[in-house]
Amino acid sequence: MELTDTQIERYSRHIILEEVGLAGQERLLSARVLIVGAGGLGSPAALYLAAAGIGTIGIVDADTVDITNLQRQIAHRTADLGREKVISAAEKMSAINPDITVNTHRLFLQADNIAEVIDGYDFVIDGTDNFAAKFLINDACHFSRKAYVHAGILRFDGQMMTVLPGETACLRCIFGGPPPPGAVPSCSQAGVLGVLGGVLGTLQATEAVKHALGQGTLLTNALLKYNALDLSFRKVPVRRNPICPLCGDAPTITDLHDEALPVCDLKEARP
Amino acid sequence: MSHSTEPILHIPQSVREDVLAYREKVAAYRRGESNPTAFKAYRVPMGIYEQRTDGRFMVRVRLGAGLALPQQLTRIAALSQAHGNGVLHVTTRQDIQIHDVPIESTPDVLEGLLDGGISSRGGGGNTVRNVSACPRAGRCPQERFDVAPHAISVAEYLLQHRSSFNLPRKYKIAFSGCGTDCALASVADLGFFAKTRDGEQGFLVYAAGGLGGSPRGGIVIEEFIPVAEAVEVAEAIRRVFDKNGDRTNKNRARLRFVLNRLGDNAFKKLYQEELVAVRAEGLAGDPPSVRDLEARFAPQTVLSEAHIEDVQPDLQHLIWPEKAAESVTLRLPLPLGDISAEDLELVAHLAKKHGLGLVGTTQEQELLVYGVRRAELAAALAVLRETIVFSSFRNARPRVVACAGASTCKLGLCLSRGLASAISAAFDAQDVAGGEGAPVIRISGCPNSCGGHHIGAIGLEGRAQRHNGRLLPAYVVLAGGVVSEDGAQLAQPLGVVPARRLPELLAAAVKQGMTGAEDLRRLVAEHAVIPPNPPEDYFYDFGAEVPFSLAGRGPGECGAGVFDVIQLDIREAASALRSSKTVLDDRVRSEELYMSLLAAARSLLVIFGVEVTKEHLIFAAFDRELITPGWVSAASRNVVADALDWRLGGETKSLVQHAESIGELVARITDLFGSLDANLKFRLTPLAEETAAAPSVGAEKxxxxxxxxxxxxxxxxxxxxxxxxxxxxxxxxEVILDDGEPIQNVPGSLAEQGHEIISVTPFEGRHLVRIRRLK
Structure with missing residues (x-):
C-alpha cells in the first residue's frame, strides 16, 4: 500500500502519533469493521471510523429514517426522512472520506443470516437497540471468533464491554440471557439522552481503531458503566464464567437462535 | 628514611581554582539559590556523586597512573574518618573513593585533598577521567619502559583545559607497558602500548574502544609514535570526540559510537586531520612535562651483609618481583577493593618505612606497595599482618572484581558486591586455589560493564529474570575475554544463571579447571535451570533483606553537565511559547510570552559563568553577554525592555505584538545551544558577521x-x-528543513519518538538534519 500525498496529509495527525505512524495508518486502511445499527450508537461510530480511514466499513440496518431518530442519530438529516438508514449513513461516510469502501446491508440480522454478514469483517460494533439482537451478535461473534464491542444506552446511562470470544468474558458470562420481557423498558418507552449515543458510540469506535492498530488495552473483562447526570465512569471487573451457557465449561447454547422479542419492541426493531 | 613530598601528578592551576570555587557553589545551593539540576551539573564533574541513599555522596579521588604518596593516603584516610564512613574503595580505574560524605562536608574534603596535592576534579561527568597505567609501571620486569610518567604528562596537559570537563561523554585513557595490557588500553577510548623501535621509545595507539552498552575493542590509529607525541595524539582524539560525539543521546555518546557511525577509515582520517591541526597550532597552555619516576623512586643499594629472608610459602602470592633484584612489590588483594581508613594508614606507614614511599592501585582493585626491600620483607609482612584486611587475603584465591552495584549505584540491577563476597566465600569453603594462571572473575551489576565483565576470563552481567511472575536476580555468564596489544577480544555470553547458583557453579568450575568456554557452557546449562518451586532465597539478592526488585533504580548521574541545565531552560522557553499560541486571553498570552522570554534569556548565561535569579538581573546579563556581542538580534533589546515594563505594570499592556520576535529569539537560542562545543563556545558566528556558510555534508555514504x-x-x-x-x-x-519553526520542532519530535539525531548542519540557508531510524 502506497499512500498518496493527499492521504498523507489527510491522516497526518495519525501518522504523527508514535503508536500509529505510517504503518498504523496502513493497518487502518486495510481494516474491516461491521457496524450493526445506523442509529444512536452506530451513527457517531460510522462517521468517526470513516474519518479515521478504516478501509472497509459495513453498516447493517433495516430501518428508514424517522423524525424521532434525529434527536440522536447524527448520521441522518431532516432531508433524509423516509430514506433507508444504511444509504443515508453511507452517503455521509463517503462524503467525509472518499478513500473508504462502505458496504450497506439493509436487513434485520437473524440467526439464519448473521454468520454470512459478519464473515467479511474483522471487528463488529454492536449498535443495536434490543436485547435479542445483542445476544444474537454475542453468540454469532462467539461461534465465528470475531472480536466485538457491546454497548447499550437508556435514559442517562450507558454501558459497554469488548469481547474477544473464547478469551474474555462475553455478554452471557455476565447476564446469561436477555431479561424477561417488560423488565427493562426500551428507549421508546423510557427515553434516552441524545448525546449518550455519541459518548458510547465514539468509545466503541475507539475500540475498533485500537483493535485494528493493535495498540493499547481493550475494554475486556470489564463492564464500563457511564452515567451522564453524575458524569461518572465506572469499570466493573468481570471474568469468564465457567457456567456461561455459551462459552463456559459445559455450554448449553451450541448454535445460533433468535431470542424472543418483547411485543412492544417489534415496531422499533423491525420495519 | 626520608621521601620526596612532591606530588606525582601536579594539579593544574585551573583545577585548583575550580576546587576553591566549589565551596561557594555548595553554599549557594544550600541557600536555595540554584536548583538541584544546576548544582548537579557542577557537582558531578567535580567527581562527587550522589549515592543511592539520599543526601550521601561519594568523592572519587583520581590518582595519576594510579600512584599515590604515603602522606596522600594518610590524608585520604583521615578525610574519610572525619567526613565519611571510614572505608575507602579502590576502583577498577585506579581511583580511590571516599563514601558517605554529607553534602556540606564535600568542600572540606575537596580542599583537604587539594592540600595533599590530589583532587577529584573530573572524577565524574563528561570529562577526561583518570589516566590509568600499568599498575606495576616502573617495577615490572616484563615492561618495555616505564609508561607512568607519560600517563601523568597527558593527564596534566588535558586537566589544565576546562574544555576537558565538557566533552560529549567521558574520555578514558590508558597506558600499558607491554603487550599484556594490564592497563586495559585495548578497550579504552584512547590506549597506548609501549613499543621500542630502533632504540627509540614510542607507542602503538588504539582508539575508540569501550565496554558498557555496545562494547567493542579499539582500532589501531598509530603503529608507532615517539613518546613525545602522546600528548598531541590525546589532544587530537579529544577534538575528534568533542566535534563528532553525540551530545543529544547519552547512551550513544562515547567515542566508539563516532567510530561505528563513520567507519574505520573516515574516523582515522578525521583523527589525522585533527593531529595535523594540533601540530600546526602547537599545544596550548603549559607545555607537557615528563618527569622520570623510576629515577626518583629508585631502590637504594643494599648493604652486602643484609641477608635475604625466606618468606613463608603461603604468602608468596602477595609478593611480586621487581626489576631490581633487591626489592619486591607487596600486593594487597583487597576484597571488593575495600580497605578501612586504619588499614590504609598502616599501608602508608609500611610504604614509608620499608618501601620507596610509593603506593599503587590496580585495575583489579588491589593496592601495591613498591620497592619493599627484600631484607625487610619479614618486617613488612609483620606490619601487613596487623591490618584487619589481611585475614581476607592470606590465602591465594582467584581474584573477584566487582562494580559498586545496586547498593550504592543508581543504575545497578544486582548487588554485585554481595555476589562477589558469596563467590569468595565459596572459594574459601572449597579451598579453591588462586595465584598465577587462575582466572579473574569480573562482575557488573548491570550491562554497563563497570566491573569489566566483557574482558574477564569469566564475566558476570547482572539482570532481572522473571519466574512465576516474580523477579529474581540473575547474571549472564560470559567467558573468553582477552585484552592485549593485538587488540581486545570481548567475552561471549554463555547463558543466564540465577544469582543464587553462581557461587557453587564458579567454585566447581575453577576447582576442576573447567573455565574454558566449552566446559563452562555445560556448567551454565546445568545451573541455568530454575526448579519448579525454587527455594525462597532465589528471589533475594545476596545481602538483601527484601525480595529482589528494580525499585530505586534511576537514571545515572554520570552525564550530568552544563548542557542538561541549558536544555532544561530551552525546553521551558519552547513550551511557554507553545502555550502562548493556544490561549486567546491577552493577559495569559503575555504571561506565557514573558516566561518564554525569561527562560530563553537565562538559558545560555550559565556558559558565561553568570548565575543570577532576579529577573531584571537575568535580562541585564542577557543584554551584556548575548545582545551586545551580537549573538542574538539587537531588536531583542526592545522586546526585553517592553517585557520588563509589562512585568512591572508600566505602559506596556501586552506582549502579544512581540510574539513573533520571541519565537525567533527562542529559535536562535536553540541554534546557539546546538552549536556549543566542549569549550562552551558557539560554533555559530555573531549575527553581524554571519555570511553564507558553505554546506558541510558528512563523509558518510x-x-x-x-x-x-x-x-x-x-x-x-x-x-x-x-x-x-x-x-x-x-x-x-537526511532531511532538509527550513529555519525557524521547522528546525526548532522536527528534530526534537523525531528524537522524542526514539530516533537518533546524528547531526544538524547549516545547508544553503536551511538545515540538513541527519537522522538514524532506531525503531
Missing part, C-alpha cells in the same frame, strides 16, 4: 534524503516520519 523546504509544521514532521518508515531500521535519512 549517500543516505536517503527528503527535501522538506517550504513544507510547514507539522506536515514536515509527518513527511519526515513517512520517509523514515520507508528506510530500514539503523539506516540514515
Amino acid at each position: 549517500a543516505a536517503a534524503r527528503a527535501d522538506l523546504s517550504g513544507v510547514l509544521c507539522p506536515m514536515n514532521f509527518v513527511k519526515a516520519k513517512v520517509a523514515l518508515e520507508k528506510i530500514s531500521i539503523g539506516s540514515v535519512l
